[in-house]
Amino acid sequence: MARNKVTVIGAGNVGATTAQRIAEAGLADVILVDIVEGLPQGKGLDLAEAAPVVGHDARVTGTNDYADTAGSDIVVVTSGIPRKPGMSRDELVATNAGIVKAVVEQAVTHSPNAILIVVTNPLDAMCHVAMQASGFPRERVLGMAGVLDSARFRTFIAQELGVSVEDTHAFVLGGHGDTMVPLPRYSTVAGVPITELMSPERVAALCARTANGGAEVVALLKTGSAFYAPAASTFEMVDAILRDRKRVLPCAVMLDGEFGTTGLFVGVPVVLGAGGMERVFEIKLTPDERVAFEASVAAVRDLVAGLPA
Numbered sequence: 509m510a511r512n513k514v515t516v517i518g519a520g521n522v523g524a525t526t527a528q529r530i531a532e533a534g535l536a537d538v539i540l541v542d543i544v545e546g547l548p549q550g551k552g553l554d555l556a557e558a559a560p561v562v563g564h565d566a567r568v569t570g571t572n573d574y575a576d577t578a579g580s581d582i583v584v585v586t587s588g589i590p591r592k593p594g595m596s597r598d599e600l601v602a603t604n605a606g607i608v609k610a611v612v613e614q615a616v617t618h619s620p621n622a623i624l625i626v627v628t629n630p631l632d633a634m635c636h637v638a639m640q641a642s643g644f645p646r647e648r649v650l651g652m653a654g655v656l657d658s659a660r661f662r663t664f665i666a667q668e669l670g671v672s673v674e675d676t677h678a679f680v681l682g683g684h685g686d687t688m689v690p691l692p693r694y695s696t697v698a699g700v701p702i703t704e705l706m707s708p709e710r711v712a713a714l715c716a717r718t719a720n721g722g723a724e725v726v727a728l729l730k731t732g733s734a735f736y737a738p739a740a741s742t743f744e745m746v747d748a749i750l751r752d753r754k755r756v757l758p759c760a761v762m763l764d765g766e767f768g769t770t771g772l773f774v775g776v777p778v779v780l781g782a783g784g785m786e787r788v789f790e791i792k793l794t795p796d797e798r799v800a801f802e803a804s805v806a807a808v809r810d811l812v813a814g815l816p817a
């Protein structure tokens with residue numbers, strides 16, 4: 509049986525690191541695509557030359573030609589410009605909408621049955637662009653944000669309480685922006701809600717740090733934005749799909765009545781398997797959580813309304 513094939517568009521920080529993780533796990537052959545000539549070929553060759561040392565047989569190649577991506581099982585879209593210090597994700601919208609539309613149109617021509625994972629920001633709006641450009645059903649268009657936001661929350665919880673990150677679980681809903689909704693009630697250490705383990709002030713501080721998690725890294729780096737944790741999060745989604753794991757992971761998906769919302773990409777927990785988004789995993793929200801979720805939905809709606817026609 510042939511290995512799975514994953515195309516990663518954008519051979520920059522997030523794309524190349526995602527390609528590395530997929531290849532090093534031996535999960536799939538990886539095709540890196542970029543608009544810059546030589547960049548994906550160079551990184552692809554470099555990653556391929558690491559294989560004998562790391563010990564995997566996945567093939568990694570780079571190209572500027574979408575014909576080489578034909579028959580991909582998954583297409584990860586990371587092409588676009590990242591944030592600079594002081595910029596919000598939303599300021600990227602016009603430039604990245606054009607890029608995402610162009611790359612998705614080309615990719616789906618060659619891989620009509622692929623599952624799309626969008627990473628480019630502003631995430632929720634770019635998912636809309638990708639869905640429109642692909643014509644794919646909602647099950648096959650997913651946005652990566654919630655896994656990353658939850659990972660950040662888990663990191664902060666583990667650091668605060670001096671426990672292993674492995675024993676933490678965190679829930680973050682809503683758009684991938686300043687209005688994201690960390691849910692402390694569903695965020696646990698070994699099954700115990702963090703609301704029972706720390707003061708309301710500390711819970712609020714960790715939630716605020718989570719919502720600001722991307723900007724914190726951008727401010728430190730000064731050029732570019734986070735990519736190790738984003739790539740690890742993207743890998744987790746690819747792994748769940750290719751190995752049909754039925755993982756319950758927060759992803760941006762087009763809601764169709766779930767959580768009282770229709771026709772918008774919003775981050776919610778979903779079951780991820782071979783079919784892509786197999787089911788929205790609906791949970792009950794308290795009135796306060798509902799208000800925060802609605803505010804986040806409204807922010808996504810505004811962003812989508814501002815997309816270039």
Ligand SMILES: NC(=O)c1ccc[n+]([C@@H]2O[C@H](COP(=O)([O-])OP(=O)(O)OC[C@H]3O[C@@H](n4cnc5c(N)ncnc54)[C@H](O)[C@@H]3O)[C@@H](O)[C@H]2O)c1
Pocket residue numbers: 517518519520521522523541542543544547586587588589590591600604607610611626627628629630631652653656684732733734735738
């Ligand atoms: N969803 C998330 O949680 C999350 C997390 C981190 C980064 N991001 C976003 O991911 C994107 C990539 O971030 P990065 O740090 O890898 O940026 P980067 O600048 O390192 O890489 C982007 C790559 O895209 C390429 N590119 C631009 N236009 C292209 C086109 N038309 N076709 C093919 N390739 C093209 C560039 O040449 C570059 O190599 C940004 O929009 C960033 O904001 C999202």
